[in-house]
Amino acid sequence: xxxxxxxxxxxxxxxxxxxxxxxxxxxxxxxxxxxxxxxxxxxxxxxxxxxxxxxxxxxxxxxxxxxxxxxxxxxxxxxxxxxxxxxxxxxxxxxxxxxxxxxxxxxxxxxxxxxxxxxxxxxxxxxxxxxxxxxxxxxxxxxxxxxxxxxxxxxxxxxxxxxxxxxxxxxxxxxxxxxxxxxxxxxxxxxxxxxxxxxxxxxxxxxxxxxxxxxxxxxxxxxxxxxxxxxxxxxxxxxxxxxxxxxxxxxxxxxxxxxxxxxxxxxxxxxxxxxxxxxxxxxxxxxxxxxxxxxxxxxxxxxxxxxxxxxxxxxxxxxxxxxxxxxxxxxxxxxxxxxxxxxxxxxxxxxxxxxxxxxxxxxxxxxxxxxxxxxxxxxxxxxxxxxxxxxxxxxxxxxxxxxxxxxxxxxxxxxxxxxxxxxxxxxxxxxxxxxxxxxxxxxxxxxxxxxxxxxxxxxxxxxxxxxxxxxxxxxxxxxxxxxxxxxxxxxxxxxxxxxxxxxxxxxxxxxxxxxxxxxxxxxxxxxxxxxxxxxxxxxxxxxxxxxxxxxxxxxxxxxxxxxxxxxxxxxxxxxxxxxxxxxxxxxxxxxxxx
Numbered sequence: 001x002x003x004x005x006x007x008x009x010x011x012x013x014x015x016x017x018x019x020x021x022x023x024x025x026x027x028x029x030x031x032x033x034x035x036x037x038x039x040x041x042x043x044x045x046x047x048x049x050x051x052x053x054x055x056x057x058x059x060x061x062x063x064x065x066x067x068x069x070x071x072x073x074x075x076x077x078x079x080x081x082x083x084x085x086x087x088x089x090x091x092x093x094x095x096x097x098x099x100x101x102x103x104x105x106x107x108x109x110x111x112x113x114x115x116x117x118x119x120x121x122x123x124x125x126x127x128x129x130x131x132x133x134x135x136x137x138x139x140x141x142x143x144x145x146x147x148x149x150x151x152x153x154x155x156x157x158x159x160x161x162x163x164x165x166x167x168x169x170x171x172x173x174x175x176x177x178x179x180x181x182x183x184x185x186x187x188x189x190x191x192x193x194x195x196x197x198x199x200x201x202x203x204x205x206x207x208x209x210x211x212x213x214x215x216x217x218x219x220x221x222x223x224x225x226x227x228x229x230x231x232x233x234x235x236x237x238x239x240x241x242x243x244x245x246x247x248x249x250x251x252x253x254x255x256x257x258x259x260x261x262x263x264x265x266x267x268x269x270x271x272x273x274x275x276x277x278x279x280x281x282x283x284x285x286x287x288x289x290x291x292x293x294x295x296x297x298x299x300x301x302x303x304x305x306x307x308x309x310x311x312x313x314x315x316x317x318x319x320x321x322x323x324x325x326x327x328x329x330x331x332x333x334x335x336x337x338x339x340x341x342x343x344x345x346x347x348x349x350x351x352x353x354x355x356x357x358x359x360x361x362x363x364x365x366x367x368x369x370x371x372x373x374x375x376x377x378x379x380x381x382x383x384x385x386x387x388x389x390x391x392x393x394x395x396x397x398x399x400x401x402x403x404x405x406x407x408x409x410x411x412x413x414x415x416x417x418x419x420x421x422x423x424x425x426x427x428x429x430x431x432x433x434x435x436x437x438x439x440x441x442x443x444x445x446x447x448x449x450x451x452x453x454x455x456x457x458x459x460x461x462x463x464x465x466x467x468x469x470x471x472x473x474x475x476x477x478x479x480x481x482x483x484x485x486x487x488x489x490x491x492x493x494x495x496x497x498x499x500x501x502x503x504x505x506x507x508x509x510x511x512x513x514x515x516x517x518x519x520x521x522x523x524x525x526x527x528x529x530x531x532x533x534x535x536x537x538x539x540x541x542x543x544x545x546x547x548x549x550x551x552x553x554x555x556x557x558x559x560x561x562x563x564x565x566x567x568x569x570x571x572x573x574x575x576x577x578x579x580x581x582x583x584x585x586x587x588x589x590x591x592x593x594x
Contacts, residue, residue, distance in 0.1 A: 020046055020107075022141050022166040024208070030174040032212065035127045037116040041138060047098075047108045048144050055149040056094040056139035057163075060116050060125065061086065062154030067119030067126070069139070075111045077102055093151040094139055112139055124285055128272040131233075133285055134210040135278060136161060143324075143429065152326040157390050158333070158381045160326040161207065165427045168202045172210070179216035181231045183208045183282050185265045202282065204262070204427050206322055209280035211269045223248040226261060231269040236291035239304060243268045243286065246305050250312035253346050254339065257415050258316045259422035266315075268308060276307040279314030286311065306360060310340035316422060322429040329390075330377045330455065331432055334398020337361065338406075341399060354538060357403070361396045362539055368392035370544075374458040374488060377401060378432065400542040401454045407540045408450070408496075409443050417442030459489030460543035463497060463515070463535040468548050476527055481548075483520045483535070492518055493541075500537040503528030510537075 023044040028037055045054070054076070060069040071094065074081045079099040087093045096110065116137055122128045124135035142149045143162050152160040172180060175194050184202025191197070202208060211231065219230045219241045228248045232240025247268045255261045267283040270291055278285040290307055293300020317339065318325065318332040325332060341361060345353035368388060375383075375393045384390040406414045421430075421438035432451070440447050453459075467482040481499065485492050494516035501509045507528045513520070535545040 021204070022046075022164065024166055024168045024170075026138060026168070026170045026208075028170065028172050030172060030176075030178075030212065032132065032174060032176040032178060032214075035118040035120065035132065037118065037134075037137070039112075039114055039116065039138065041112045041114070043110045043112075043141060044107060045110065045141055047106060049106075050147060051144065051149075052098055053149075054096045054098065054110060055142040055151055056096070056112075057092060057136075057142055057151060057161075058086070058094045058139050059092050059136040059154050060118075061091040062156075063119045063121075063123075063125065064091075066117075066121065068117050070115045070117075071139075072113040072115065073111075077105070077108050078111075088151060088153045090153050092154050093142070093149075114139070122272040122274055124271075124273065124275070124278045126272075130213055130215050131271050131288070132212045133271040133273070134212070135280060135285065136207070137210070138208070140207065141166070145429075150324065152324075152381075155326060155381045157384055157387050158325070158329050158394070160381060162322075162324045162326060163206050164322065164429060165204045165206050168200070168205065168208045170200045170202075170208060170210075172198045172200070174212075176214065178212050178214050179218065179231065180210065180212050181216070181229065181267045181269050181283060182210045183280055184263075205281035206319060207280055209283055209285075211271055211283075211285065216270075219244050221245065221248050223251050225264065226251055227265045229265065229267045231267065232291060233270060233288070236270060236288070239291040239293070239300075240270065242301070243270075243291070243304065243308060246308045247284075247312055249347065250309050250343055251315075253343060254313060254316060257342070257346075258339070258418050259320075259426070261315060262320060262426070266312075268311075276303075277311040279311045279318055281315070281319045284308070284311035284314070302356065305343065306340060306356065309343035310336055313339035313343075320426045321422060323431070324429075326381045328378065328432060329381050329394050330379075330398050331430065331435065333394050334377055335402060335435075337395045337399040338402035341403075357399075358539070361399050362542075365392050365396035365400060365542070366544055368396075369460075374460065376456055376458045377454070378456045397542060404454065404540055404542065405439070405447075405450060409439070413443045414439075453490070453493070457490065459487055461493040461495070461541060462486045462488075462543045462545055463541075464546040465533055465535060465548040468530070468533060470530065472529070476525060477529055479524045479526055479530060481522045481524065481533065483515065483522060485515055485518055485520070492516060495541055497536055497541065498538075499524075500534040501526055501528075501530040502532040502534070504531050505529070 025042040027040045030037055058069045060067050071084065074084050074096055076096065076099055079102065081096055081099060084094060084096045087095055118132060119126045120128065124133055125137055126133055140163050142151050143164055150162055152162065154160055168184060173195050180198055182200045183205055184200050186198060187201050188199040215233050216231045217234050217237065217240065221228050221244045228244050230240050230244035247266060251261050251266060263282050265282060269283060269285055270288050271285040273285065273287045276287050286307060290304045313336045317336045323331040341353065341357050344356045372389065377393060377398045379393060417439040420442055421435055425434055436447060436451055464484045465481060466484050469480040471478045487493065496512050497515045498510055498512050505528050509526055511524055513522055533548040535547050
């Protein structure tokens with residue numbers, strides 16, 4: 001028996017009282033063999049005073065002719081409605097005109113009966129090889145915003161899902177002997193004759209997803225008072241158990257960094273799909289391909305962790321905090337991609353984080369932008385014509401930009417900003433300004449210069465060392481560096497840039513310099529002879545850089561002799577210098593000049 005967390009039910013949604021949330025009651029009869037769903041659904045919702053109709057998203061129609069939804073009957077407050085219709089290019093919006101004799105009520109009930117055909121495909125909505133995935137399968141209330149219903153067409157590149165949090169009671173009936181995983185938690189199960197009944201409940205969730213298979217095995221573990229379940233086919237037991245451990249670890253890390261996971265249960269489920277993973281409230285779908293690697297294969301282990309960490313992070317960014325995934329996909333996907341990468345930092349350390357970030361984030365972005373060009377991160381799904389562009393810009397570049405912001409703000413202010421964003425907006429719907437406001441509050445600085453340049457516009461800086469002049473006196477060296485900044489679009493960036501000197505004797509020395517012009521002449525004093533200079537060695541600033549390897553012959557010039565004690569003190573000042581450079585960039589007068 002699972003207890004509902006009291007804080008979850010008591011919390012107030014941003015701009016909406018819990019009692020005002022939509023309430024869904026769904027009775028589903030599942031014919032597993034025919035992949036047909038017969039459904040009766042009742043929805044209690046607030047009726048905006050200015051509307052003349054109610055609109056639901058019905059995504060199964062996007063899969064015609066293999067998959068579809070057929071609406072049998074509709075009533076509003078018990079009054080039959082026969083002139084309902086479908087709109088959008090893919091017929092994925094159900095429009096229900098309000099009856100003329102409808103009493104003036106703020107809260108009304110809509111009843112629907114319908115059947116759904118599940119297509120035979122590997123997808124978030126489909127059945128394949130004894131696993132059925134039911135993502136986005138039922139009529140879900142559209143968001144009423146700015147005096148209109150927001151109804152985007154189904155997106156096969158990315159997501160177009162946009163819904164408010166609601167409470168669900170879903171009863172699943174079936175004749176087959178099936179293992180079922182769903183959003184929320186199981187409150188009742190019984191068998192009457194040949195029919196098995198399961199009733200699931202979920203409070204304050206944005207959607208309701210189900211997976212079914214006669215073959216599933218289930219592994220259970222716990223993190224504190226949250227029960228974590230993993231569903232997998234028998235031949236994938238090792239990876240199935242590992243998936244639960246990864247998810248449990250993610251819940252712990254993200255709860256500490258972002259804010260407490262608010263539900264009593266969580267499920268990670270193996271499905272057949274063309275994608276790596278897909279997020280739904282309290283349940284994530286993970287591709288079966290990721291479960292089938294060799295146990296000794298570190299690549300398979302890393303990739304499974306990467307995808308699960310990303311989808312678990314979506315429980316915060318999309319799940320608890322909602323956004324328009326069609327118009328502002330970066331608001332959840334970019335932040336989620338960076339959050340998933342942070343899993344490797346907090347579990348395995350900086351070196352593994354850097355390796356994974358380079359391999360799965362930065363390389364994809366650089367490869368794409370070199371061939372196709374750059375885009376703003378804040379680009380609608382509608383403007384992407386292929387998944388490569390969407391992944392490179394929204395996911396990869398988006399994660400790189402959040403990493404840069406993290407670097408500039410520092411961990412304390414950055415994570416304080418995310419926790420503030422979470423606390424102020426959980427169970428609500430946000431816009432980009434809400435996230436920006438949270439970061440500005442946590443840093444005490446205006447950040448419009450950052451988001452305008454890095455999110456709402458395109459272009460990145462590339463730094464190239466075009467000359468290095470070294471002079472020697474005694475044990476010390478005076479080094480002059482000529483640094484060039486190229487910008488693919490717009491004016492030069494104003495950013496603190498790290499230069500790392502690799503010396504002949506094996507010593508590494510790093511400096512942080514404010515770079516705000518096309519050509520910068522920089523002077524450094526080193527206790528060793530440099531043989532290589534790296535620009536932004538950890539690639540914190542998005543953009544391909546070119547360092548310097550072979551030093552020129554020593555040239556005559558004035559030398560400054562530094563003791564090793566003084567050098568150690570100088571190196572100690574680097575992080576402090578970077579902090580003040582960052583604050584200088586944020587101040588109005590200096591920011592305008594940058």
